[in-house]
Amino acid sequence: MPESDFYFIPEIQFETEIVKYASQVCPLAFACLVSIMEGTAYPDRDPIGALLEESSKPESAKGVEAHFQINKQGNHTAIPEAFIKLMPAIDRETVVSALRMTEVAIWLDSNLATSMYKKFYDIH
Known part of the structure; x- marks a missing residue:
């Protein structure tokens, strides 16, 4: 299937660009962003899978x-x-940069459910 057949909501597109940018300019930010995507703990089963x-x-x-x-x-x-x-070792500027990119990614993630709902149910 061609990539153009996929639809990615703007939050996903932007977050992907942040991860790409961080990987090139700020390894600490990249590590933080990967941490967001991978989570911090694993229960016995995936909570979403259990709901599904x-x-x-x-x-x-x-x-x-x-x-x-x-x-x-x-x-x-x-x-x-x-x-x-x-x-x-890293300096304060690097920490602040990593925190800012991480904060944006968390904010984008927090709006994903609403954006997806609006997209798939055509609510404006």
């Missing part, structure tokens, strides 16, 4: 749960730690 199993489309939980288990087994929450262990 109770929905009208329980088979939709399979992919979500498989992805969750891959992340859990690979200990993906530790990936940012591996980046930070390799970094030299």
Whole structure:
């Protein structure tokens, strides 16, 4: 399927650009952004997968749960730690830059559900 057939809401597009930019200019910000994406802890099951199993489309939980288990087994929450262990000492400017990029990404994430709802239910 061509990439143009996919629709990514603006928040996802912008967050992807922030991650790309951070990877090039601020390793600390990149590690923080990866941490946001990978999470911090793993319960026994994916909470979204558990909800999907109770929905009208329980088979939709399979992919979500498989992805969750891959992340859990690979200990993906530790990936940012591996980046930070390799970094030299950082200055205040670097910390502030990383915090700003992280804050924007968190804000974008917090609006994803609303944006997706508006897009798929055509609410303006």
